[in-house]
Amino acid sequence: MAATPSLSWLEGKPAWPAGVTWGVPWKQGELDRNTPLKLCGNDGASVPVQSWPTAYWPDGSVKWTAHAASFHSEPVDNYSLEPGAAAPADASLSVKEADEYIEVDTGAVVCRFNRSGPSVIRELSRDGRKLCAEGRLVAMREERHYTSGRNTIVEETLQSIVESTKVEQKGPIRAVVKIQGRHQSTAGGRRWLPFTLRFVFYARQASIRIVHTLLYDGNPHQDFLKGLGIRFTIPMKGPLYNRHLRMAGDTGWFSESPKGLMTFRLPDRQRELYEQQTAGSFLSLDSDQDAGLRSLLDDSPEWGDFKLTQISSDSYMIQKRTKEGCGWIHSVSGSRAGGLLYTGGEEGGLAIGVRRFWEKFPTGLEAAGLTGEEAAITAWFWSPDAPAMDLRHYDTETHVISCYEGADELRSTPYGVGNTSELMLWCCESTPNHDTLDAMVREKESPPLLVCEPARYHETRALGFWSLPDRSTPVKSQLEDTLDQLIGFYQEEIEQRRWYGFWDYGDVMHSYDPVRHTWKYDIGGCAWQNTELAPNIWLWYMFLRSGRADIFRLAEAMTRHTSEVDVYHIGEYAGLGSRHNVLHWGCGCKEARIGMAGLHKFYYYLTADERIMDIMDEAKDSDYATLRLDPMRAYFAKDEFPTHTRSGPDWAAFCSNWLAHWERYEDTSYRDKMLRGIECLKGMPNRLLTGPVFGYEPKTGELLFMGHENYGHHLMICMGGAQVWTEMAYLLQDPEWDAMLAEYGEFYNLPKEEKIRRTSGALQGKDWNIPMLSTAMMAFSASRMNNGELAKQAWDYLLRSPYNWSVEIPLETREVPRQEFVRSIREIPWISTNTVSQWSINTIVCLEMIGEHLPVTIMPQEEVNSP
Known part of the structure; x- marks a missing residue:
């Protein structure tokens, strides 16, 4: 049971x-x-x-x-x-499919979607009252021409063109409609900028969750996106003074009407009505008592347009104007807007909230035409009031030697990368009060989620092998403190360094510059992390073992970013991602491991997010991308093999994708590709110790022998490979595969002489680098073989490593002298996200597998490094 x-x-x-x-x-x-x-x-x-x-x-x-x-x-x-049988759901939620539209009725709202044309939403109503007459995507393209020393800018307005609409889920409690299409100039012509929209409905709920994904398929030297958003047309009923607008500020609300009751004088009766209006009430003016007020209102200006622009993570501005052709006036400024707009009249209206509004700047909210029969509200993912996106590379050449860029080839292109934004839409019967608006902001920013206890995630082994927190000894307590402190440091660093923005939010940086007291944001391969050394796994392990909401949101943001921006979804590099760089897509190394399913499936299984499902589906055949771009092209010339691959990180990433597809769809052909590769490794002269570079045939999954020690071995395991392989061991129950993993963990740090002896000279101990990275594999081996000495050696590499790949315990930050940086900050001079990610992952795994072999004390780092 x-x-x-x-x-x-x-x-x-x-x-x-x-x-x-x-x-x-x-x-x-x-x-x-x-x-x-x-x-x-x-x-x-x-x-x-x-x-x-x-x-x-x-x-x-x-x-x-x-x-x-x-x-x-x-x-x-x-x-x-x-x-047991679930309690019966009421019959309120229904989905109707017709030739021209799909209609969802939640019992609270009815939404009708188009199957073609520029409008995504045909109509949205509540209680028979139409609250939205149309919903479509909007964008602006900027083209720049440089002639005669002058810069000429031409702007083009784009709109959505629906190409497919389908029902993904139809109740009885939850319904999902997926719409795909492209953008096109309002004048016709080129269709580009593919989009996916998902609308999520719940029975008897008057709110709709919207997930918007954009893929960039333009030329970054010609196609500068100036604006990107979603727009809804709202029928406006009632006199102007009974039409209301609300915009979320830092902590409170900007509340106005296109016809406010404030005039140059404010008699008591007028003030009373004005206060009611500002609170959101609908006014009924007395023909006699309020005759003077009516006269004043007839003369007062009519404010038709309002907009809020979050131009940076620390600054927004609200402006308004009377009508097109007139100037915008400044209303109020602030730091971080709440990202929610309500607009409506006497028969209700719409509220729209953009998640991560200030974190993914430059964003905007706009309401136009409030004085007419219809108003338009727009949520801007990229505000047209900000400079256009500039997705060009930062240089015209690469800097492999000086800046740790991965390849001589300049393959920096954003063609095929994506970005996903999340919104909430509420259908309101009347103007919401401030408490309701506050609740809307909370819901869209931190969507409610039910979670299991950490012990449940742990005991099922459904997401691999990791430990629960244990403070039963002083050393274990020290390690738990350090793991928590490292998370806290990065949380503070995201804020301290302002790692925000449409294309950047969710990622962290790679390497630190203690002289400039900043991260190496401008040093080639040392800038954005791009899943290098699996920080996603680190964050998700830390959530699973703690249940902490703040860590969940940190991991969620990284998953959203790395699964979209760092990976190619269409085009030449589809199935691959870009190695770490100054730009997320800047590195010439395009590899499968950047976007492997094992990095993202945590989020999918915890939330059932359909966009992550899409991304994992995309990845299942990423091994075929190596036919288009051989990952080892810089090291091995074209030969008799179809392509080349390393057992890790390439084949390990393929296995991660295949495993996820097999377990989700029970498609045994992907399991069999894993098994085929394992059988090939079993037949190699030194099994998993062989290579790590092989010839590869994507059609069959065959790994073909090419020699020994032909590339660095640490990359086999530090990109999530150790976690993929041990999960495979648990699922496949193949004793020889287990033995191969155990052999690898025990062999990795043997002296060169012993490596030579054991392999009769085949392996010379070349490029078995960075011992700390192997500690999870050592723990697997020590646990399986009951090898206490190997376990102690693993802990030595984690806690007493002299190789600058360990974390200093206790963790300490220091204050940077006032004049050496632009503002007051604290730093850890030795910090490296590579080190932190892998040390944390390996420590968490080793606590589970070989925790009983921990030393009694941790030697201070200065003693470790002393002669």
Whole structure:
């Protein structure tokens, strides 16, 4: 019989109606696919729930399930999933498919989508009242011409063209509509800038979650995006003084009307009405008592257009104007806007909220035409009031030797990279009060999520091998403190260094410059991290073992960024990603490991996010991309093999993609490609120790012998390879594969002489670098072989390493002298994200596998480095 996983709210239960989707792991053999599940609150009540499997174990039992519930009253603090029939859902949610449209009726709102044309939404209504007459994507392209020493700019307005609309999920509690298309000039012609929109509905909810993904397929030297957004047309009913606008500021609200009651004098009666108007009430003016006010209103200006522009992570401005052709006037300025706009009249209106509004600047919110019969509200992912996107490379050549750039070839191109933005849309019967607006901001910024206890994630092994926090000894307590402090440092560093922006938010930087007291943002391969040495896995392990909401949001942001911006989704490099660089797409090295599914599947299984599902689907055949761009082209000339690949990180990344596809769809052809590669390695002269470069045939998955020690071995395991391979061992239950991994972990740090002796001279001990990176493999070997000495050696490499690849314990920051940086900051001079990521991952794994072999004390670093 299946267990009853307990669930709690990640960041506190929602205070008002909300739809929620979440994931739950199961032990192998614990849940049969035919077993129904019910959701029960700690108050004993059963809640209607929609459930579906998202992954399976090799024995056919369910590995992960996803669930959706719609909460209409205040939920309880805790829930459990139990075997049994779910409470029946009401019949409020329905989906209708017609030739020209798809209609979703939640029981609270009705939304009709077009199957073609420029408009995505045909109509949106609540209680029979039309709140949206049209919804479409909008963009602006800027083209620059340099002639006779002068710069001429031509702007072109773009709109969405719907190419496909389909239902991905149709209830009974959750419905999802996916729309794909491209942008086109309003004058016709070229179609480009592919987009995907997903609209997520919940039964009886008047809100809609929107996920917007843009792919860039332009020429960065010609196609400068000047604006990018989504626009909704709203019917406006009632006199102008009963039309309201709300914009979220830093902590409160900008509240105005196109016809405010403030005039140069404010008598008591007028003041009373003015206060009611500002609070959102609809006014009824008395023909006699308010005759004077009516006369004043007839004469007062009509403010038709409002906009808020978040130009940086620390500055926004609200402006308004009366009409087109007139100047904008400054209303108010602030630092970090809440990213929500409401506009409506006497028959209601729409509120739209953009998630990560100031973090992904330059953003904007705009309401236009409030004095007419229809208004248009626009959420700008890239505000047209900001300079256009400039996606060109930072130089015309590479700097491989001086700046650690990966290849002599200049392959810096944004063609094929993506960016995903999230929004919430609320259909409002009347102007929301401030408490309701505050709740909207909280919901769109931190969507409610149910999560399991860390022990549940741990015991199921559904996301690999890692440890729970343990403070049972002074050394273990020290390690836990250090792991927490490292997370805290990066959280502070994101804010201190302002690692924000449309293309940057979610990533961190690679290497530090202690002389300039800044990260090496301008030094080739030392700038943005781009999943180098698997920081995603580090952050997700830290969430799984702690359940901390702040770490979840950190990992979520990194997943959104790295799965989109660092990876190519279309074009020549589809299936590959870009190695770390000054620009996220700047490095000439394009490799599969940057976007391997194992980096992103944590988020998918915890949230059932469909966009991440798309990305993992894209990755399943990334090995074929090596036919177009051989990852070893700089080292091996074209030969008899179709292409080349390293057992790690390339083949390990392929295995990560295949494993994810196999467990999600039970497609055994991808399992068989893994098994084929393993069989090839078994037949190599020294099994997994061979290579690591091989000839490769993507059609069959064959690895073909090319010699020994033909590339550095540390890259086999430090990009997530160790985590992929040990997960494969748990799933495949192949004793020889286990033995090969154990052999690798034990062999890696042997003296050269012993390597030569064991392999009869085949291996000379060349390029087995950076011992700390091998400690998770050493732990696997030590645990399997019950080798206490090997376990102690692994801990020495983690805690007493003289190779500058260990973390200083205790972790200490220092204040930078006032005149040496532009503002007051603290720093860790030795910091490296490579080191932090791998040290944290390996420490977490070693605590699980060989924690009993920890030393009694940790030697201070100065003693380690002393002669």
